[in-house]
Amino acid sequence: MKTRRRPYTEQRPQDLGGGVWSVPVPIPGNPLGYTLVYAVESPQGPVLVDAGWNHPDAWDALSGGLAALGLDVSAVHGVVVTHFHPDHAGLAGQVREASGGWIAMHEDDAALVRLMTEYAAGEHDTFQADMLRRAGADAVETRQVMGGRPPTPALPDRELRDGDLVDLPGRRLRAVHTPGHTPGHICLHLEDADRLFTGDHVLPDITPHIGIYPYDRDDVDPLSDFLASLDRVGDLGPLDALPAHEWIFPDVAARASQIRHHHEEKLERLRALLAQRPQPLTIWEVAAMMTWNRPWDDLAPVLRGMAAGEAAAHLRTLEARGRIRRLPGVDPVRFQAIDS
Structure with a gap:
């Protein structure tokens, strides 16, 4: 079954067959809409894949959509979160309160949620300002961004690792670790139905944000992780994809494969830009200087901040491949092409 992206006002809960349903949950003020x-049937009550943004309108849409x-919602057995972002994990805590069910996510994202829980707002502001300065943003841009x-998502009750089966009685729903968009992003393979819940990892028209935070980290390479995760999903074969956005x-x-090609072309353009x-x-x-939508x-300040994170991820991959280098001991950090 294939559905095209329509405005949220035209979206409706759907029975997708095979004991799987979808409920569109709004993201207030976000262009994704x-x-x-998704809800997957089980004898102990449905298991949700993601939960939506923490907002009263979103809660009404989720609980009302399930009822339709x-x-x-009070019968939900559990919520498995593809990743910790607020449009996916935001309502998981409220579902748990209403149903007594569990929340599960990958252990790497669970560690980030614990860190966020312990992080004071003032520390976050200091961290953000220093990150922007080291990236080369001036004082005005820093204030704008x-x-x-x-709000921090609810802490999970259960932590998943790659290959774990989700507690879904009568079905086989397996976690596939697909880092890149977040360190603990997972897709969920419904093995008894040849379906893959892809979260934000593989979307039909857009590509997910892949960024580095802080921008100048040199101990991680999320874009390379993402590209490897694309290959891993590709190895599962031509499964039907049930993504968290679009259709x-x-x-x-x-x-x-298309998304991998897109990023490889983007890397080559970026390396050429630095070489010039x-x-x-x-x-x-x-x-x-990069090409955005x-x-x-014309980009809103918050989108410029995200674009910088994505630029940083592409620079880091080129650096890891030996195509560019960062200048040592320079603040803000700077990069240049290596002659090939």
């Missing part, structure tokens, strides 16, 4: 929350499908963080689509392997410049560039300068000056 909505998260597709003949399901009761900085903003509050969303359901067939052949996740083919789409994973006589002086090393900061992360912020690189981000301002609109001109840099």
Whole structure:
């Protein structure tokens, strides 16, 4: 079954067959519009894949959408979260309160949620300002980009590892660790139905945000992790994909290959851009010169901050491949191409 992306106002809960349902849950003020929350049937009550943004309108949509499908949020057996972002994990705590069910996520994202729980708001502001300065943002840009963080998701009751089966009686729902978008992102393979819940890892039209935070870290390489995760999903074959945004689509392997090609082309363009410049560039300068879905000056400040994170991830992959280098002992950090 394939559905095209429509505005949230045109979305409806759907019975997808085989004991699987989808409920569109709005993301207030976000151009993505909505998260597709899935419910999978079990004798002990449905298990949700993601839960949606923590907002009263989102809660009404989730609980009302389940009711329209003949399901009761109070009967939910558990919520398995594909990753910790607020449009996926935000309502998990409220579902747990209403049902007594469990929350599960990958152990790497669970560790981040614990860290966020312990992190004071003032520390977050200091961290963000220093990160932007080291990336090359000036004082005005730093003030524009900085903003509050969303509420911390609920801590999970259960932590998953790659290959674990989710507690879904009568079905086989296996966690597939697909880091990149977050360190603990998972897809969920419904093995008895040849379906893959892809979260944000593989989407039918857009590509997920892959960024580094802080921007100048050199001990991680999330884009390389993401590309390897695409290959891993591709190895599962032409499964039907049930993503968290946009629409359901067939052949996740083919789409994973397209996304990999997109990033490889982007890496080559970025390396060429640095090679054309006589002086090393900061992360912020690189981000301002890259191609986005609109001109840099037209991007909202928060989107410029995300673009810088994505630029940093691509720079880090080129650095790891030996195509560019960062200048040692320079603040803000700067990168230059290596002659090939």
